[in-house]
Amino acid sequence: MLGWLLAAVLAGPLGAHGDDQRVLELLTAELAQTPDADLHLRRGELYRHLREWERAEADYAAAARLAPELAVIHYFRARARLEAGDPAGALPAIDRFLAAESGAPEGWFLRAEIHAAAGRNDAAAADCARGIERAPEPRPEHFLRHARLLAGSGDRAAALAALDAGIERLGPVVSLVEMALTLELERGEPDGALRRIDAVLAATPRREGWLYRRGEVLERAGRPSEARAAYAEGLAVVLALPERLRDTVPMEKLERDLRRALGRLTPP
Numbered sequence: 001m002l003g004w005l006l007a008a009v010l011a012g013p014l015g016a017h018g019d020d021q022r023v024l025e026l027l028t029a030e031l032a033q034t035p036d037a038d039l040h041l042r043r044g045e046l047y048r049h050l051r052e053w054e055r056a057e058a059d060y061a062a063a064a065r066l067a068p069e070l071a072v073i074h075y076f077r078a079r080a081r082l083e084a085g086d087p088a089g090a091l092p093a094i095d096r097f098l099a100a101e102s103g104a105p106e107g108w109f110l111r112a113e114i115h116a117a118a119g120r121n122d123a124a125a126a127d128c129a130r131g132i133e134r135a136p137e138p139r140p141e142h143f144l145r146h147a148r149l150l151a152g153s154g155d156r157a158a159a160l161a162a163l164d165a166g167i168e169r170l171g172p173v174v175s176l177v178e179m180a181l182t183l184e185l186e187r188g189e190p191d192g193a194l195r196r197i198d199a200v201l202a203a204t205p206r207r208e209g210w211l212y213r214r215g216e217v218l219e220r221a222g223r224p225s226e227a228r229a230a231y232a233e234g235l236a237v238v239l240a241l242p243e244r245l246r247d248t249v250p251m252e253k254l255e256r257d258l259r260r261a262l263g264r265l266t267p268p
Contacts, residue, residue: 020049031043044056044060074094075104078090105135106131112125138166140176177200185217209234234258
């Protein structure tokens with residue numbers, strides 16, 4: 001429901017003009033003719049974008065007077081207060097929103113940000129999990145945020161479980177796998193990192209980058225001969241690619257990195 005409300009609030013002049021001052025003039029002129037909660041919210045959001053916190057708050061308050069039943073006002077107010085550096089002031093506002101819209105994942109994600117800004121990582125992680133549960137299509141950044149919050153509390157195992165939940169739902173998204181590799185290595189589990197890389201290698205047609213990562217993990221683990229074999233396989237895959245795929249800046253860099261790694265590990 002919040003997504004629809006956000007779209008409704010941000011439709012019209014705020015979304016159609018690039019000149020902020022001109023949009024403000026248009027909204028102010030409309031409000032002079034017809035006081036309207038949506039117009040106040042649009043102008044309040046523009047003031048928030050401009051970091052004019054007091055004016056944004058005045059518009060949110062005006063919207064609340066005109067349409068006290070509109071729960072999304074509390075969401076906007078909470079976000080503005082958080083961005084203004086006032087998580088303590090943001091928390092009651094987002095709680096009021098969630099009391100009316102408990103199924104809105106955006107509300108839980110925002111409350112997670114508010115708790116995190118106040119240094120309450122455990123509460124933030126719990127709210128992030130609630131947002132993911134309610135999101136019809138959670139995005140990789142949601143799982144990453146959840147994992148970072150858990151890792152920030154020192155629970156790497158729970159952070160890895162959060163990432164695995166994301167990988168199971170979304171597939172081997174690079175950002176999720178990379179963070180999982182980082183956590184495995186931080187807790188001294190190179191074999192765990194290798195198992196994750198091997199799972200990706202078995203599922204993806206583009207193997208070259210992951211073979212390089214496999215070599216990095218093996219080299220870091222003090223297994224140079226295995227690392228050299230991974231780098232060599234990665235280079236062979238790159239050289240076998242069609243020219244149109246090889247002739248790109250990222251692929252040229254990967255080829256250089258693979259050759260450099262092989263040179264580093266090749267006995268004189």
